[in-house]
């Protein structure tokens with residue numbers, strides 16, 4: 555095996571074992587428990603730039619970036635300094651604050667579909683609010699989502715997406731009533747025919763279609779040519795709304811998100827992750843006539859005690875300021891393409907069948923020889939092999955998302971040297987697994 559003599563885990567194990575008696579599974583969010591890759595998770599101590607240090611003193615190159623927000627690099631000095639001075643004015647007002655206008659203007663200027671925006675505290679909140687708005691605006695109750703797309707943990711989105719039950723809307727988790735998900739119709743990603751069929755079978759009943767315009771929650775899956783355009787056309791014909799969940803892709807694959815990248819403008823958009831710069835922020839926004847339904851401008855209720863708080867707004871503003879500098883996305887694209895192409899070629903040289911790629915600062919690699927257009931294709935990946943790859947990389951000082959069904963993320967802090975070290979580690983690990 556690859557030499558891993560300096561890799562220590564005693565403290566991580568001690569802390570995680572104690573955590574398991576205190577919190578469900580020892581974590582505050584499930585994927586952190588490393589269930590799908592086996593082995594104990596590492597417990598972080600601090601983060602900076604492209605790196606993580608764990609409680610045992612191991613250092614890692616980080617390709618998770620706290621699941622996306624750390625696109626400028628962890629603990630960026632500009633963001634930290636602004637947060638320090640914002641802190642002096644207090645952490646939350648529960649009242650209007652001028653910083654909300656600043657971030658709102660930045661979001662409206664950047665994201666083509668957004669004319670008016672409402673801030674919330676997470677991507678989940680943004681998606682559940684946008685769903686209420688879709689229904690309020692259209693007066694229809696059904697929605698279409700795609701298999702393998704994640705829109706937060708609200709009941710209506712937790713639908714098992716097996717093809718046999720595609721139109722039944724069976725819940726994915728106990729505690730989710732069948733009545734709640736009965737209105738959630740599902741289709742395979744990149745499958746316009748099924749979407750057309752669902753509209754034909756449910757005339758004037760479908761409020762809209764929600765999707766990740768580039769999927770990151772089934773691993774990294776890109777839209778086929780014409781897919782987003784097709785959805786735009788169908789929803790318009792049917793008097794339904796098109797919603798892009800850009801919680802992951804917003805300000806990541808382009809400053810204006812996937813809608814700017816692909817030139818397809820939805821009616822509504824959800825955001826999160828990057829716009830909070832590492833603090834809890836989500837947002838939903840879109841056409842002014844739709845957004846004017848939201849209280850107190852209109853009758854659709856949605857509220858939040860900590861929404862738009864000055865600390866979160868400050869982190870978001872500073873992060874977007876850093877991202878809006880010239881050359882940022884070219885740099886993200888260059889470094890990520892080098893990483894992604896490097897990983898694929900190192901894996902193939904070692905005799906593994908792999909599929910993958912990147913768009914700007916979002917990437918993925920599946921251990922399958924098959925092209926991946928949807929969740930079923932993604933599920934052909936060799937998960938045991940991924941688990942061994944993940945553990946091997948961890949021991950080599952590279953932190954990848956602990957699941958084959960998660961995209962990877964780079965940041966402005968990742969250097970050519972980091973990528974070279976990552977590829978050398980991958981070469982060593984892939985020769986052994």
Ligand SMILES: *Cc1c(COP(=O)(O)O)cnc(C)c1O
Nearest residue numbers: 676677678704705706799801802
């Ligand atoms: C992360 C994510 C969410 C949920 O956001 P949280 O802030 O974790 O609640 C929703 N949609 C997509 C596409 C995401 O990637």
